[in-house]
Amino acid sequence: MSEQHGKPTPSPRIGLFFCECGPNMGNAIRLDDLAAQEAWPEAAVVQRHAFLCAPDGKAKLAEQVRTQGLDRVVIGGCSPHEHEATFRQVLADAGLNPFLLQMTNLREQCEWQGDDDGQATVRARGLVRGALWRAAQQEAVETRTVEASADVVVIGGGMAGLSAALTLAQKNRRVALVERSAALGGLLARLDEVFPSMKCASCFLEPAINQVLDHPQIDVLRESRVVSVKGFHGQFTVEVESAAPAVDPSRCMGAGECAAACPVSFPDPLDEGVGQRKAIGMAYSGSLPHVSHVDPVHCGRCNGAGCDGPCVQACPMNAIDFQRAPVNRTLTCGAVVVATGMETLxxxxxxxxxxxxxxxxxxxxxxxxxxxxxxxxxxxxxxxxxxxxxxxxxxxxxxxxxxxxxxxxxxxxxxxxxxxxxxxxxxxxxxxxxxxxxxxxxxxxxxxxxxxxxxxxxxxxxxxxxxxxxxxxxxxxxxxxxxxGTRPSSTVGELARDLHVRTTAEGFLEADVDLLVPTGTRVPGIYVVGAALGPRPLGDVVRDGTAAAGRILSTRLPGERLELEPLAARVIPERCGACGVCVTACPYGAIRTLADGKCRVEPAHCRGCGTCAAACPSLAIACPQFEYRQVSAEISGLLAMEGTTRSH
Amino acid sequence: MEIQKIDAVGLRCPHPTLALSNATQKTAPGTLVEISGDCPSFEKDIREFCQKKKKMVLTVNGKAPLLTIQIQF
The missing domain is CATH 3.50.50.60 (FAD/NAD(P)-binding domain)
Structure with a gap:
């Protein structure tokens, strides 16, 4: 290793603080030796305190930062897991960037490991040296904020999704309702009457669908599927792919002339083959919205079997055009409600x-x-x-x-x-x-x-x-x-992986165990409602949808600002070899390939885990606070011989 | 250093927090308090109590569910 690698430059003024953690430190580690000013030429200030996390300890730390003009702080004490946030706040309050802090865990890693012939102190010295050398390499990290989105994407237009969408829209939230099929209503639309009231299912369903279709705050995207969901609570980006709209819904009157003209007939999957349907026509009798749609699997124009399209001529409204292209949309939302329902076996x-x-x-x-x-x-x-x-x-x-x-x-x-x-x-x-x-x-x-x-x-x-x-x-x-019996909707597995939501052994989505957050998942901002959680009766489905909407309305508010991950990774374009390894390695789908093949990390989606940086064969990804020179500096400090100071 | 010890083993929430609250009514600021408990929500409850009362949690030790938490008052 070169002489200059990892050496602290003379410019940073590092303050080194040891916390005794009450009675928890100093039995194995010889603090008198460790915390001696002369032992640490790299540090401008060396101090020890009985309780650095207590109010007077924090005040003293802040005072030292201010009066000594410190621009880096190293703390030897407990685990960063316990108090890194505490001390970062102290630095911020003292006017120093909170990321110029380096904590080293002397308590768990040395003190509590016991003293083996004075080795605890030697180990502690190595850790502190590593922290000091690393601290000299630390840089300020700025925290950026973005405005939280109060909009919601609801996936699935069954009763659960409809109730969630309606409840949200009633409080002026913008909702995009993404439905895989051509009509809304899900399983309920196939039922005759509902249990236990024995009321007709459509009398129950139709008003809800109508309200959703007419609501100015709800965009209904039919024949659409969610391709990906990225981001975090308040800032999700949802990619939606909609099938080519062969029938223009603004022109179609639902006259059914197209279905009468269509030469293709096949068992209707909606009623599990009791009746027949055509490759073009209504999803079911009385389906809403009352417009025709094309089944691309059976339609001869779509599947390549060949058909001269008598439906196009038959339509009195000139609404059919097979030349239209599929539509891809990118939606931004603050929360996602998954209401993908179930299928029957x-x-x-x-x-x-x-x-x-x-x-x-x-x-x-x-x-x-x-x-x-x-x-x-x-x-x-x-x-x-x-x-x-x-x-x-x-x-x-x-x-x-x-x-x-x-x-x-x-x-x-x-x-x-x-x-x-x-x-x-x-x-x-x-x-x-x-x-x-x-x-x-x-x-x-x-x-x-x-x-x-x-x-x-x-x-x-x-x-x-x-x-x-x-x-x-x-x-x-x-x-x-x-x-x-029932099984989860066929698309739910892929969606669950993308959303990082757990599934049961049967493949149904799993809600969080927290009973106080019904329909919440382990991912903040993602809610699962209705039969996507497993078979349940209609009353529970409606309750789920409304509960999720209530949670969303009470969390993210319009105009609220969110902090982005400050430690988001960054691709160094001149080093990037455009291999794309990071794109597949990222567990959050936060990296995409640009037109020139090089990769870019989307800061709003990155959670700062560092997986990409570890995977990149060209060392082209930098993670703030974990850059190669910073990690190398710490390792060099750890491995340096006892007594080595590298003061040059 | 003197440590005030509280045994909350066997108590279900909110009793460990109540025991801590009761036993530390007259505890002087700066005193070290050590409470042991085995309720499943013991750590969460004690952390919440400390946050509310502006007391510092120093250590959480032991093997769940039996934990000992040190707090500086």
Whole structure:
């Protein structure tokens, strides 16, 4: 190592302060030797104090900084974890940049390790020397502030996202609602009636969607997905990619001429294949906003299968144009609400076995069967079994019981004289007591146990099934309605990684354990609401959305200023080899590649962790306070022979 | 140096903080107080108390949940 490497230049006036930490220091370390002025020619002032963190200790430190004209301070005492912030504040109050402080942890690293033949003092001397040499290399770091954004991005336009967006907009917050599909409403839009009020789901949902669509403070981005989320509470940057809008929503009247002209027909995924849909048309009957959209997977113009686009000619409003490009937007917001919901698991492909969603769609007056429930060969079902699948995850149990009970009540209404069997201990469903009474009075048979999907076999009289559990039994029914279970929305894994939000083993997002911050996550400013947290009933979903909105309204205020990470990394462009290693290494996605291939750290997104600096093969990334010359100076000081002073 | 010791082991919050508050009613500024406790929120509660009362936490020692916290009054 060269002679000048890491040496303290004569110019800085370093004050070296030892804290005795009450009774905690001086048993292993010989403080009289260590804190002698003549032992430290690098320091302009050497002092010791019984309690440097106490009011009089802090006052003395501040006074020394002022009267001695100190421009660097080294403190040998406790862990920086405990009191670095305390002493930085003292420096700031004394008019010195708080980052010109260097603490060295003599208490935990020497004193409490015990004295091994005086080695504690030798080790302490090395640490102090390292700190002094490093302090000489420290530079002032300026803290910049930015205005916090009070806007909010809500991901997911189901009931949870809608409630959050509406509550926020009512208090004048700007909200961007990002929805993956073409229509708002999520799972609730597929339901016929809601538990336990048995009110029609759309009567409940439609006013909420309408308010959101009409609200001047809410921008609804449909057929859009969040590509990335960067930044921190108060300053998130959200990249959103929206599909090419083949149908201009400002012109489309929802006449449906395009769907009538479209030659492509396929099973509608919304009702799990009960009905058919076209590659262009409404998301569902009565969907809001009431405009057509194109399914790019099935559309012949989009998937390359070839189609001359009869829909374009059929549209009376001239609203369809396949030449439009996808739209990318960059949104800035102070908080993000994740309301990505859940999906239902498919049922086994056995004729006569349907899922709860399929039954909901059949029961819906505007559904594919106009409210009629039929069996595969046609006709009204006479014997129906409603049951959870034995493969259903345990977390679904209560929701499954509620939904199955609700569907049983509906079937009794619709199918006169039907013989119903309700398995899975549905009588234990929360809040279901009046319905259970009604079902019992109507002669519905209740049983425990779930149906094993593997035992469902089509027979001449319908479907034969085997009910598992203590009182296992077999039987035959015209129609088996199965609750198979739920899983998180397919896009949530990627989003969770980007947001640094934890997920459960099943992949649902995890809220913070702090019961006082419902829907909060371990990342400040990121909230998770509704079924993205796991299957839950509608009431809880609405409550979640409103709770998150309440938390957001009570934290970041419009106009509030935020401190940026003062220790944000910086790329030195002339050294950068444009390899991009740092871009992938950064856990916060804070580094991007510029047009010339070189990298740049976005200060608003950097959290000062230093991962990029360690990964960069060209030593082209500087981290304030941890620059190579600063770290080398400390190591040189540590390794210098006892008695070496390097006063030149 | 004289240390005032308080045993709050076995007490659930807010009792450790109350014990600290009660036992230090007449404690002179500068005195060193050492409190031991094993409530899961012991460290958090004591730190909050000290912040409110402008007392300095010096050390937190031990293995959770049994911790000893030194405070300068």
């Amino acid at each position: 498919p049922v086994p492909a056995v004729p006569g076995v349907i899922s709860c969603v399929q039954l909901e769609r059949m029961l819906h007056p505007q559904g594919p069967t106009s409210g009629k429930v039929t069996v595969p060969g046609g006709g009204v079902p006479r014997r129906v079994v409603l049951a959870p699948s034995s493969e259903m995850p345990a977390r679904d149990t209560d929701l499954a019981r509620r939904e199955l009970t609700k569907l049983a009540v509906r079937l009794l209404d619709v199918c006169e004289g039907v013989e119903l069997q309700l398995a899975g201990d549905c009588h234990q469903a929360t809040l279901a007591a009046p319905m259970i009474e009604q079902l019992r009075a109507a002669g519905v048979a209740f049983s425990s146990g779930a149906l094993d999907p593997a035992t469902l076999v089509p027979t001449d009289n319908g479907v034969s099934y085997r009910r598992a559990g203590k009182l296992a039994s077999t039987g035959t029914a015209d129609l088996v309605v199965l609750w198979t």
